[in-house]
Amino acid sequence: MQIDDTDRRILRHLLADPGLATAALAERAGVTPATCWRRLDRLRENGVLRGQGMAIDWRALGYEIEVSLRFTLDKTAPRAFDDFIEAARGVPEVIQIQTFLGRVDVRLNMVARDMAHYQEVYRSRILTLPHIADIEALMHIATIKDSAGLPL
Incomplete structure:
Protein backbone atom coordinates (compact mmCIF):
# COMPACT_ATOMS: atom_id res chain seq x y z
CA MET A 1 0.00 0.00 0.00
CA ASN A 46 -5.05 -2.33 4.38
CA GLY A 47 -3.46 -3.75 7.53
CA VAL A 48 -1.20 -0.75 8.25
CA LEU A 49 -3.00 -0.12 11.55
CA ARG A 50 -3.73 -3.25 13.54
CA GLY A 51 -5.75 -1.90 16.43
CA GLN A 52 -4.79 0.21 19.38
CA GLY A 53 -2.95 -1.57 22.13
CA MET A 54 -1.89 -0.87 25.65
CA ALA A 55 1.59 -1.30 27.05
CA ILE A 56 1.94 -2.92 30.45
CA ASP A 57 4.71 -1.68 32.72
CA TRP A 58 5.75 -4.95 34.35
CA ARG A 59 7.89 -3.10 36.91
CA ALA A 60 4.82 -1.24 38.18
CA LEU A 61 3.29 -4.67 38.88
CA GLY A 62 6.30 -5.79 40.93
CA TYR A 63 8.35 -7.59 38.27
CA GLU A 64 11.86 -6.19 38.71
CA ILE A 65 13.81 -8.72 36.61
CA GLU A 66 13.65 -9.08 32.82
CA VAL A 67 15.71 -11.76 31.08
CA SER A 68 16.17 -12.63 27.42
CA LEU A 69 16.78 -16.35 27.00
CA ARG A 70 18.28 -17.53 23.71
CA PHE A 71 17.87 -21.18 22.78
CA THR A 72 19.43 -23.47 20.24
CA LEU A 73 17.19 -26.48 19.83
CA ASP A 74 18.04 -30.11 19.12
CA LYS A 75 16.59 -30.17 15.62
CA THR A 76 17.00 -33.94 15.20
CA ALA A 77 13.48 -34.22 16.62
CA PRO A 78 10.93 -33.52 13.87
CA ARG A 79 8.63 -31.51 16.17
CA ALA A 80 11.35 -29.71 18.15
CA PHE A 81 10.12 -26.19 17.37
CA ASP A 82 6.43 -27.01 17.84
CA ASP A 83 6.98 -28.90 21.10
CA PHE A 84 9.26 -26.21 22.51
CA ILE A 85 6.95 -23.31 21.61
CA GLU A 86 3.87 -25.10 22.91
CA ALA A 87 5.58 -25.75 26.25
CA ALA A 88 7.01 -22.19 26.44
CA ARG A 89 3.53 -20.71 25.96
CA GLY A 90 2.55 -22.43 29.19
CA VAL A 91 5.09 -20.50 31.28
CA PRO A 92 3.20 -17.45 32.65
CA GLU A 93 6.37 -15.42 33.17
CA VAL A 94 7.27 -15.66 29.46
CA ILE A 95 6.02 -12.42 27.89
CA GLN A 96 7.45 -12.84 24.37
CA ILE A 97 8.47 -15.72 22.10
CA GLN A 98 10.39 -15.14 18.86
CA THR A 99 11.91 -17.55 16.35
CA PHE A 100 15.01 -16.89 14.26
CA LEU A 101 17.10 -18.23 11.42
CA GLY A 102 20.74 -18.66 12.38
CA ARG A 103 22.65 -19.92 15.40
CA VAL A 104 19.83 -18.97 17.81
CA ASP A 105 16.52 -20.72 17.11
CA VAL A 106 14.21 -19.19 19.70
CA ARG A 107 14.28 -16.25 22.08
CA LEU A 108 12.05 -15.98 25.13
CA ASN A 109 11.67 -12.79 27.12
CA MET A 110 10.57 -13.41 30.68
CA VAL A 111 9.92 -11.38 33.80
CA ALA A 112 10.35 -12.24 37.46
CA ARG A 113 9.65 -10.45 40.72
CA ASP A 114 13.23 -10.85 41.99
CA MET A 115 16.28 -13.10 41.63
CA ALA A 116 14.80 -15.84 43.82
CA HIS A 117 11.68 -15.93 41.65
CA TYR A 118 13.82 -15.95 38.50
CA GLN A 119 15.89 -18.90 39.78
CA GLU A 120 12.74 -20.84 40.67
CA VAL A 121 11.15 -20.25 37.24
CA TYR A 122 14.44 -20.95 35.43
CA ARG A 123 15.04 -24.25 37.22
CA SER A 124 11.49 -25.57 37.37
CA ARG A 125 9.98 -24.31 34.09
CA ILE A 126 12.66 -23.11 31.67
CA LEU A 127 15.22 -25.91 32.00
CA THR A 128 12.42 -28.46 31.62
CA LEU A 129 11.36 -27.16 28.18
CA PRO A 130 11.82 -29.86 25.51
CA HIS A 131 14.60 -30.18 22.92
CA ILE A 132 17.08 -27.65 24.39
CA ALA A 133 20.58 -28.10 22.97
CA ASP A 134 22.00 -24.81 24.28
CA ILE A 135 20.72 -21.85 26.30
CA GLU A 136 22.06 -18.38 27.01
CA ALA A 137 20.53 -15.93 29.49
CA LEU A 138 20.93 -12.18 29.09
CA MET A 139 19.85 -10.05 32.04
CA HIS A 140 18.10 -6.83 31.00
CA ILE A 141 19.77 -3.77 32.52
CA ALA A 142 18.26 -0.74 30.75
CA THR A 143 16.09 0.16 27.77
CA ILE A 144 17.85 2.77 25.65
CA LYS A 145 15.31 2.96 22.82
CA ASP A 146 11.88 1.36 22.62
CA SER A 147 9.91 2.44 19.59
CA ALA A 148 7.31 0.70 17.52
CA GLY A 149 7.29 3.59 15.08
CA LEU A 150 8.90 3.91 11.71
CA PRO A 151 10.76 6.95 10.40
CA LEU A 152 7.67 8.46 8.76
Whole structure:
Protein backbone atom coordinates (compact mmCIF):
# COMPACT_ATOMS: atom_id res chain seq x y z
CA MET A 1 0.00 0.00 0.00
CA GLN A 2 1.26 3.46 -0.85
CA ILE A 3 0.91 6.21 1.74
CA ASP A 4 1.24 9.92 1.14
CA ASP A 5 2.39 12.86 3.27
CA THR A 6 -1.05 13.23 4.86
CA ASP A 7 -1.04 9.58 5.94
CA ARG A 8 2.49 10.03 7.31
CA ARG A 9 1.42 13.10 9.34
CA ILE A 10 -1.56 11.21 10.75
CA LEU A 11 0.60 8.20 11.63
CA ARG A 12 3.31 10.34 13.27
CA HIS A 13 0.75 12.05 15.51
CA LEU A 14 -1.02 8.78 16.25
CA LEU A 15 2.28 7.15 17.29
CA ALA A 16 3.14 10.14 19.47
CA ASP A 17 -0.23 10.01 21.25
CA PRO A 18 -2.25 6.83 20.55
CA GLY A 19 -5.13 7.93 22.76
CA LEU A 20 -6.02 11.00 20.70
CA ALA A 21 -9.62 11.35 19.62
CA THR A 22 -10.07 11.51 15.86
CA ALA A 23 -10.98 15.22 15.99
CA ALA A 24 -7.81 16.10 17.91
CA LEU A 25 -5.71 13.88 15.65
CA ALA A 26 -7.21 15.59 12.58
CA GLU A 27 -6.44 19.02 14.00
CA ARG A 28 -2.82 18.12 14.72
CA ALA A 29 -2.40 16.52 11.28
CA GLY A 30 -3.98 19.51 9.53
CA VAL A 31 -6.97 17.70 8.00
CA THR A 32 -10.71 17.64 8.60
CA PRO A 33 -12.11 15.05 11.02
CA ALA A 34 -13.93 13.35 8.13
CA THR A 35 -10.71 13.09 6.10
CA CYS A 36 -8.84 11.78 9.14
CA TRP A 37 -11.51 9.17 9.82
CA ARG A 38 -11.50 7.99 6.18
CA ARG A 39 -7.69 7.79 6.13
CA LEU A 40 -7.59 5.83 9.40
CA ASP A 41 -10.29 3.49 8.11
CA ARG A 42 -8.30 2.88 4.88
CA LEU A 43 -5.09 2.28 6.86
CA ARG A 44 -6.93 -0.29 9.03
CA GLU A 45 -8.48 -2.02 6.01
CA ASN A 46 -5.05 -2.33 4.38
CA GLY A 47 -3.46 -3.75 7.53
CA VAL A 48 -1.20 -0.75 8.25
CA LEU A 49 -3.00 -0.12 11.55
CA ARG A 50 -3.73 -3.25 13.54
CA GLY A 51 -5.75 -1.90 16.43
CA GLN A 52 -4.79 0.21 19.38
CA GLY A 53 -2.95 -1.57 22.13
CA MET A 54 -1.89 -0.87 25.65
CA ALA A 55 1.59 -1.30 27.05
CA ILE A 56 1.94 -2.92 30.45
CA ASP A 57 4.71 -1.68 32.72
CA TRP A 58 5.75 -4.95 34.35
CA ARG A 59 7.89 -3.10 36.91
CA ALA A 60 4.82 -1.24 38.18
CA LEU A 61 3.29 -4.67 38.88
CA GLY A 62 6.30 -5.79 40.93
CA TYR A 63 8.35 -7.59 38.27
CA GLU A 64 11.86 -6.19 38.71
CA ILE A 65 13.81 -8.72 36.61
CA GLU A 66 13.65 -9.08 32.82
CA VAL A 67 15.71 -11.76 31.08
CA SER A 68 16.17 -12.63 27.42
CA LEU A 69 16.78 -16.35 27.00
CA ARG A 70 18.28 -17.53 23.71
CA PHE A 71 17.87 -21.18 22.78
CA THR A 72 19.43 -23.47 20.24
CA LEU A 73 17.19 -26.48 19.83
CA ASP A 74 18.04 -30.11 19.12
CA LYS A 75 16.59 -30.17 15.62
CA THR A 76 17.00 -33.94 15.20
CA ALA A 77 13.48 -34.22 16.62
CA PRO A 78 10.93 -33.52 13.87
CA ARG A 79 8.63 -31.51 16.17
CA ALA A 80 11.35 -29.71 18.15
CA PHE A 81 10.12 -26.19 17.37
CA ASP A 82 6.43 -27.01 17.84
CA ASP A 83 6.98 -28.90 21.10
CA PHE A 84 9.26 -26.21 22.51
CA ILE A 85 6.95 -23.31 21.61
CA GLU A 86 3.87 -25.10 22.91
CA ALA A 87 5.58 -25.75 26.25
CA ALA A 88 7.01 -22.19 26.44
CA ARG A 89 3.53 -20.71 25.96
CA GLY A 90 2.55 -22.43 29.19
CA VAL A 91 5.09 -20.50 31.28
CA PRO A 92 3.20 -17.45 32.65
CA GLU A 93 6.37 -15.42 33.17
CA VAL A 94 7.27 -15.66 29.46
CA ILE A 95 6.02 -12.42 27.89
CA GLN A 96 7.45 -12.84 24.37
CA ILE A 97 8.47 -15.72 22.10
CA GLN A 98 10.39 -15.14 18.86
CA THR A 99 11.91 -17.55 16.35
CA PHE A 100 15.01 -16.89 14.26
CA LEU A 101 17.10 -18.23 11.42
CA GLY A 102 20.74 -18.66 12.38
CA ARG A 103 22.65 -19.92 15.40
CA VAL A 104 19.83 -18.97 17.81
CA ASP A 105 16.52 -20.72 17.11
CA VAL A 106 14.21 -19.19 19.70
CA ARG A 107 14.28 -16.25 22.08
CA LEU A 108 12.05 -15.98 25.13
CA ASN A 109 11.67 -12.79 27.12
CA MET A 110 10.57 -13.41 30.68
CA VAL A 111 9.92 -11.38 33.80
CA ALA A 112 10.35 -12.24 37.46
CA ARG A 113 9.65 -10.45 40.72
CA ASP A 114 13.23 -10.85 41.99
CA MET A 115 16.28 -13.10 41.63
CA ALA A 116 14.80 -15.84 43.82
CA HIS A 117 11.68 -15.93 41.65
CA TYR A 118 13.82 -15.95 38.50
CA GLN A 119 15.89 -18.90 39.78
CA GLU A 120 12.74 -20.84 40.67
CA VAL A 121 11.15 -20.25 37.24
CA TYR A 122 14.44 -20.95 35.43
CA ARG A 123 15.04 -24.25 37.22
CA SER A 124 11.49 -25.57 37.37
CA ARG A 125 9.98 -24.31 34.09
CA ILE A 126 12.66 -23.11 31.67
CA LEU A 127 15.22 -25.91 32.00
CA THR A 128 12.42 -28.46 31.62
CA LEU A 129 11.36 -27.16 28.18
CA PRO A 130 11.82 -29.86 25.51
CA HIS A 131 14.60 -30.18 22.92
CA ILE A 132 17.08 -27.65 24.39
CA ALA A 133 20.58 -28.10 22.97
CA ASP A 134 22.00 -24.81 24.28
CA ILE A 135 20.72 -21.85 26.30
CA GLU A 136 22.06 -18.38 27.01
CA ALA A 137 20.53 -15.93 29.49
CA LEU A 138 20.93 -12.18 29.09
CA MET A 139 19.85 -10.05 32.04
CA HIS A 140 18.10 -6.83 31.00
CA ILE A 141 19.77 -3.77 32.52
CA ALA A 142 18.26 -0.74 30.75
CA THR A 143 16.09 0.16 27.77
CA ILE A 144 17.85 2.77 25.65
CA LYS A 145 15.31 2.96 22.82
CA ASP A 146 11.88 1.36 22.62
CA SER A 147 9.91 2.44 19.59
CA ALA A 148 7.31 0.70 17.52
CA GLY A 149 7.29 3.59 15.08
CA LEU A 150 8.90 3.91 11.71
CA PRO A 151 10.76 6.95 10.40
CA LEU A 152 7.67 8.46 8.76
